[in-house]
Amino acid sequence: MTRYKAIIFDLDGTLVHSAPDLHSAANAALTASGRKTLDLATITSFIGNGVEKLVERCLRATGPYSQALHGTAMTAFMDSYDANMTTLTRPYPGVPDCLTRLKDNAVPLGICTNKPTEPARKVCDGLDLSRFFTVIIGAERDQARKPDPQPLLRCAAELRADPRDILYVGDSGVDHATAQNAGVAFRLFSGGYLKSPIPDLRADQIFERWSESGLRTDQAGFVTVAAH
Numbered sequence: 001m002t003r004y005k006a007i008i009f010d011l012d013g014t015l016v017h018s019a020p021d022l023h024s025a026a027n028a029a030l031t032a033s034g035r036k037t038l039d040l041a042t043i044t045s046f047i048g049n050g051v052e053k054l055v056e057r058c059l060r061a062t063g064p065y066s067q068a069l070h071g072t073a074m075t076a077f078m079d080s081y082d083a084n085m086t087t088l089t090r091p092y093p094g095v096p097d098c099l100t101r102l103k104d105n106a107v108p109l110g111i112c113t114n115k116p117t118e119p120a121r122k123v124c125d126g127l128d129l130s131r132f133f134t135v136i137i138g139a140e141r142d143q144a145r146k147p148d149p150q151p152l153l154r155c156a157a158e159l160r161a162d163p164r165d166i167l168y169v170g171d172s173g174v175d176h177a178t179a180q181n182a183g184v185a186f187r188l189f190s191g192g193y194l195k196s197p198i199p200d201l202r203a204d205q206i207f208e209r210w211s212e213s214g215l216r217t218d219q220a221g222f223v224t225v226a227a228h
């Protein structure tokens with residue numbers, strides 16, 4: 001059985017259901033840009049490549065796109081999101097229990113997200129999740145972001161773990177590609193914002209509810225994955 005020394009998690013759509021607050025902020029950005037608003041399912045389908053891309057996709061879905069419009073829309077988006085990062089956002093059921101068990105067994109835990117680092121930290125602070133994580137790495141301007149392997153490898157380095165000893169848990173094709181690019185094992189939470197099935201995943205690499213994550217620790221403190 002494969003054993004892992006540390007676990008890195010994606011954030012949006014994996015640990016937290018953040019789409020409702022992202023939806024409100026995206027609609028504030030659209031309204032400020034003179035565009036019609038979009039429904040939750042549409043905006044949820046735009047999540048996964050960072051907030052700039054989310055806003056760009058909203059603008060392209062509602063009319064012509066320009067860089068200037070994107071700047072205005074981003075300001076409105078961040079103003080709204082800054083004030084409402086955890087108004088509607090909650091951890092998925094079972095997440096705090098799972099993290100508590102891992103932390104109690106001294107498993108090093110990290111987050112690697114395409115959300116900008118500061119909002120990622122604020123969301124974790126607001127939902128009492130920060131205490132579980134040694135490192136939170138988000139997207140930064142001018143730095144490579146997922147599916148580039150760099151942020152995931154940086155996260156592994158900060159956890160002092162070899163990439164071969166890491167498990168990355170995410171909800172999207174971007175997360176899967178990131179893990180592959182970094183040579184890191186992957187497990188999919190399919191109850192988040194997955195857009196289409198990932199063809200080369202085995203059924204035993206997928207879980208739909210956190211109560212069925214299969215993440216366990218053995219007596220030596222290594223993580224194993226048990227079939228549910």
Ligand SMILES: O=C(O)COP(=O)(O)O
Binds near residue numbers: 012051054
């Ligand atoms: O901000 C996004 O688009 C996605 O963030 P994630 O990488 O935590 O899923």
Ligand SMILES: [Mg+2]
Binds near residue numbers: 011013048170172
């Ligand atoms: Mg995600």
